[in-house]
Amino acid sequence: MDNSAVFWSRALTELTLTFHIIFATLGVGVPLIILIAQYVGYKKNDEHYTLLARRVARGFTITVAVGVVTGTIIGLQLSLLWPQFMELAGQTIALPLFMETFAFFFEAIFLGIYLYTWDRFKNPKYHMLLLIPVAIGAFMSAIFITIVNAFMNAPRGFDLIGGEIVNIQPILAMFTPAMPTKVGHVLTSSFMTVAFTLAAIAAYKLLKGEDHIYHKKSLNLMMKLGLIFSIATAVVGDFSAKYLAEYQPEKLAAAEWHFETEAGADLIFFGILDGDEVKYEIRMPKVLSFLISNNFNAEVTGLNDFPEDERPPLITHYYFNIMVAIGSLMIFLAMGYVVGKWRGWQWITSRWFRWLIVLGGPLSFIAIETGWWLAEQGRQPWILYGIMRTEQGATTATGVEWLFIAFAVVYLILGIGSVVVLRRMFKNNPVSKELALRKGGEQ
Amino acid sequence: MSLEIVGIFVLWIFLFGYVIVASIDFGAGFFNAYSLLTGKNNILSKIIKRYLSPVWEITNVFLVFFFVGIVGFFPQTAYYYGTILLVPVSIALILLAIRGSYYAFESYSGLRGHKGYATAYGIAGLLIPASLSVVLAISEGGFVTMHENGPKLDYSALFTSTLAWSIVVLSLTAVLYISAVFLNWYANKAGDLKASDLMRKYALIWAIPLIVSAMGIILEMRNTNSWHYQNILDLTWLFIVSGILFIITIWLIWRKKSYGLSVVVMILQFATAFFAYGISHYPYLLYPYLTIHDSFTNESMAIALVLAFIAGLFLLIPSMYLVFKLFIFHKGYISGEDETHV
Numbered sequence: 047m048d049n050s051a052v053f054w055s056r057a058l059t060e061l062t063l064t065f066h067i068i069f070a071t072l073g074v075g076v077p078l079i080i081l082i083a084q085y086v087g088y089k090k091n092d093e094h095y096t097l098l099a100r101r102v103a104r105g106f107t108i109t110v111a112v113g114v115v116t117g118t119i120i121g122l123q124l125s126l127l128w129p130q131f132m133e134l135a136g137q138t139i140a141l142p143l144f145m146e147t148f149a150f151f152f153e154a155i156f157l158g159i160y161l162y163t164w165d166r167f168k169n170p171k172y173h174m175l176l177l178i179p180v181a182i183g184a185f186m187s188a189i190f191i192t193i194v195n196a197f198m199n200a201p202r203g204f205d206l207i208g209g210e211i212v213n214i215q216p217i218l219a220m221f222t223p224a225m226p227t228k229v230g231h232v233l234t235s236s237f238m239t240v241a242f243t244l245a246a247i248a249a250y251k252l253l254k255g256e257d258h259i260y261h262k263k264s265l266n267l268m269m270k271l272g273l274i275f276s277i278a279t280a281v282v283g284d285f286s287a288k289y290l291a292e293y294q295p296e297k298l299a300a301a302e303w304h305f306e307t308e309a310g311a312d313l314i315f316f317g318i319l320d321g322d323e324v325k326y327e328i329r330m331p332k333v334l335s336f337l338i339s340n341n342f343n344a345e346v347t348g349l350n351d352f353p354e355d356e357r358p359p360l361i362t363h364y365y366f367n368i369m370v371a372i373g374s375l376m377i378f379l380a381m382g383y384v385v386g387k388w389r390g391w392q393w394i395t396s397r398w399f400r401w402l403i404v405l406g407g408p409l410s411f412i413a414i415e416t417g418w419w420l421a422e423q424g425r426q427p428w429i430l431y432g433i434m435r436t437e438q439g440a441t442t443a444t445g446v447e448w449l450f451i452a453f454a455v456v457y458l459i460l461g462i463g464s465v466v467v468l469r470r471m472f473k474n475n476p477v478s479k480e481l482a483l484r485k486g487g488e489q
Numbered sequence: 490m491s492l493e494i495v496g497i498f499v500l501w502i503f504l505f506g507y508v509i510v511a512s513i514d515f516g517a518g519f520f521n522a523y524s525l526l527t528g529k530n531n532i533l534s535k536i537i538k539r540y541l542s543p544v545w546e547i548t549n550v551f552l553v554f555f556f557v558g559i560v561g562f563f564p565q566t567a568y569y570y571g572t573i574l575l576v577p578v579s580i581a582l583i584l585l586a587i588r589g590s591y592y593a594f595e596s597y598s599g600l601r602g603h604k605g606y607a608t609a610y611g612i613a614g615l616l617i618p619a620s621l622s623v624v625l626a627i628s629e630g631g632f633v634t635m636h637e638n639g640p641k642l643d644y645s646a647l648f649t650s651t652l653a654w655s656i657v658v659l660s661l662t663a664v665l666y667i668s669a670v671f672l673n674w675y676a677n678k679a680g681d682l683k684a685s686d687l688m689r690k691y692a693l694i695w696a697i698p699l700i701v702s703a704m705g706i707i708l709e710m711r712n713t714n715s716w717h718y719q720n721i722l723d724l725t726w727l728f729i730v731s732g733i734l735f736i737i738t739i740w741l742i743w744r745k746k747s748y749g750l751s752v753v754v755m756i757l758q759f760a761t762a763f764f765a766y767g768i769s770h771y772p773y774l775l776y777p778y779l780t781i782h783d784s785f786t787n788e789s790m791a792i793a794l795v796l797a798f799i800a801g802l803f804l805l806i807p808s809m810y811l812v813f814k815l816f817i818f819h820k821g822y823i824s825g826e827d828e829t830h831v
């Protein structure tokens with residue numbers, strides 16, 4: 047087996063997915079968030095919220111486009127880079143992948159209609175209702191693809207007899223033990239990320255002196271939504287960890303740097319590894335046991351109990367910690383804002399607090415990325431857990447390194463392009479100007 | 490009908506859908522660049538924008554549907570084609586990515602009308618069908634060899650093959666022809682007679698190389714006496730039907746009559762040729778290694794996919810109808826009277 051092909055196939059998959067997931071997260075979260083904003087605007091008869099929905103939808107045209115092209119890339123790249131794996135996947139888990147294309151169709155069609163029919167309906171309610179099929183399409187895309195990913199972590203729905211896959215049950219393959227927590231965590235974390243990203247934009251505008259009530263309303267709404275979704279994310283995240291403890295204990299052990307099986311296991315936060323020793327860590331006695339089984343003295347399987355060639359990379363520990371740290375920070379931040387608003391605390395309008403909110407947007411994306419790196423690298427050395435090793439799935443073709451470079455350049459261009467175009471789009475058309483224009487138009 | 494026939498039939502329909510819709514899109518991009526460079530700018534770009542803006546993502550889903558579906562119905566294609574197509578498909582993907590996102594970018598950033606970008610966009614739109622159509626040439630056999638660690642593509646044989654080049658030329662001329670016939674009707678419907686006249690001229694011009702390259706491919710197959718040629722002979726009548734439909738299209742456009750009908754006849758012409766080609770390709774997916782029978786998925790997955798497909802159609806057909814009603818056939822929208830974009 048050609049190891050460089052395996053290495054570069056992994057690298058290219060990582061690169062493409064890491065880039066796609068940014069736009070996919072927006073694609074899953076934005077429809078729901080604009081639906082909420084537009085609904086609030088409709089109910090309160092407040093044009094600020096309607097305008098918020100409209101402006102976000104306009105930016106969405108750009109991110110959707112990049113989401114669609116990068117999604118097309120990853121869809122084909124899976125067959126190009128992992129032909130053996132996809133042959134197996136085609137036999138077993140093709141159903142949700144296939145249904146995903148219908149979800150894309152559905153979403154693309156209604157999104158097209160929604161974007162191109164502002165002000166075309168006499169009753170704005172009908173236009174708002176178009177967002178429901180868009181949001182359903184986006185959720186279904188996320189659910190179906192996450193089902194495929196859950197299958198890779200906990201394959202079910204077939205029997206392996208003498209190397210042959212037999213007795214295939216496509217529906218069963220979709221409902222794996224990994225699926226409920228994974229789908230739930232992906233959806234809630236997308237909503238959370240979009241809410242905090244929009245909150246970050248509002249806070250940034252306020253910091254830059256655009257003291258418009260529009261931004262305050264936006265900040266307010268998004269921080270409230272962010273609070274709800276960040277709590278939901280953490281709760282489902284906790285269930286994900288419990289899932290791991292039961293079904294993929296080595297992934298959890300690697301992510302927690304938990305080497306020896308023991309009762310009353312400590313939770314290790316950050317730290318560095320010096321040989322076999324963990325240094326400079328934050329240690330919470332017996333908390334790991336508690337987290338995964340609600341019992342401070344439960345036994346937790348350690349990494350050393352697994353064969354050496356089946357242990358996931360230890361770097362996942364940092365991914366895990368970063369994700370959890372960001373998740374906790376964002377809950378505190380949103381909680382502080384919401385309670386502060388209610389009690390009339392002054393510091394929530396202070397500059398430092400607003401800067402923290404601005405930081406929350408990019409941090410949420412970092413949590414998404416580290417979460418996926420944890421999930422995917424933590425599954426190594428398996429591409430299909432317990433069934434197919436990653437190197438068995440990789441292509442035998444040569445020259446993947448050149449493609450890696452080529453695609454890296456493409457993503458760089460797309461990334462810079464999106465930022466430049468989005469900035470230009472909103473800079474040339476500030477809120478105050480657009481509001482004045484629309485008011486003028488209505489009279 | 491056996492399940493594998495149902496499967497390949499469904500996939501072939503969607504591929505055909507992609508060929509038509511994408512051709513219109515790719516060709517339009519090229520004409521736009523061409524008219525910018527030759528200074529006929531304003532005639533076309535408005536029409537092209539009105540047609541393309543709301544539909545390009547839908548176009549893309551046709552392609553996604555095809556390649557996801559083929560891995561589902563015929564998993565072994567992932568292994569064979571996945572391994573050998575690494576480079577050609579990656580090139581197509583890069584072009585697709587640049588083109589698709591540039592399209593969204595330029596609509597909002599004032600790049601519109603920039604000659605350099607428009608040219609790159611137009612050329613990318615021709616290179617994509619060219620690189621994708623190479624797959625058809627490869628499926629004819631003779632370019633793939635089996636080694637102990639997997640199939641390998643013989644690039645030098647491919648690049649020196651007249652068959653491969655004829656297929657590329659056919660795909661390019663077809664793109665331009667399909668696009669011109671469609672835009673001729675669309676511009677006419679929008680009441681833009683100048684644009685319509687120009688597209689009519691393009692349609693007539695591109696009809697000639699189209700038919701020449703199509704004949705060339707069949708001759709090429711006869712000369713090499715390939716397996717495929719024997720099958721084509723059995724289906725001569727279908728190709729003749731296609732040829733007659735082609736003549737009717739040209740005649741309608743020539744007479745400046747019933748442009749709407751000319752689009753329908755043109756689609757029928759390509760449909761008959763496309764399906765005649767597909768049927769004559771039976772049973773091979775990749776000659777001589779892969780047939781639709783031995784690469785077919787297991788029965789329970791096949792049934793599940795077919796059921797999902799039927800359920801999906803109930804969702805899609807009404808929504809597609811809505812799109813057509815709102816954009817393609819909506820007078821106010823086509824002519825640009827309604828400005829209702831977000």
Ligand code: HDD
Nearest residue numbers: 228231232235280283284286287370373413414417418421
């Ligand atoms: C905004 C993003 C975000 C935030 C704040 C969190 N997560 Fe997360 N996490 C994800 C975004 C994410 C993700 C990107 O959605 C992942 C990657 C794969 C997956 O299923 O979800 C993920 C995976 C993931 C996994 C691995 C699941 C697997 O491999 O099957 C666990 C155990 C957790 N998370 C647990 C948590 C906990 C306990 C959190 C506490 C606050 C937390 N996550 C916050």
Ligand code: HEM
Nearest residue numbers: 056059060063064067128191192194195418419422423436
């Ligand atoms: C649900 C969405 C998914 C996301 C966001 C995702 C994300 C990722 C990420 C970030 C990596 C890099 C891991 C690393 O750093 O090593 C990765 C690796 C990989 N993923 Fe997933 N994944 C997803 C689902 C899938 C699916 C559906 C497939 C296949 C059908 C797949 C196949 C792979 C493969 C083959 C690798 C390479 C393994 C490796 O890193 O060595 N993934 N994925």
Ligand code: HEM
Nearest residue numbers: 069070073074110113114117118120121150187188549550
């Ligand atoms: C291996 C993993 C993945 C594959 C193969 C994949 C495939 C695709 C494809 C082919 C598209 C383009 C569809 C079109 O033409 O409209 C796309 C877009 C999209 N993907 Fe991914 N995807 C993956 C990971 C994910 C994940 C993890 C999510 C969500 C959590 C996601 C959500 C979306 C959404 C919502 C879109 C629509 C574009 C948008 O609205 O921004 N995808 N994906």
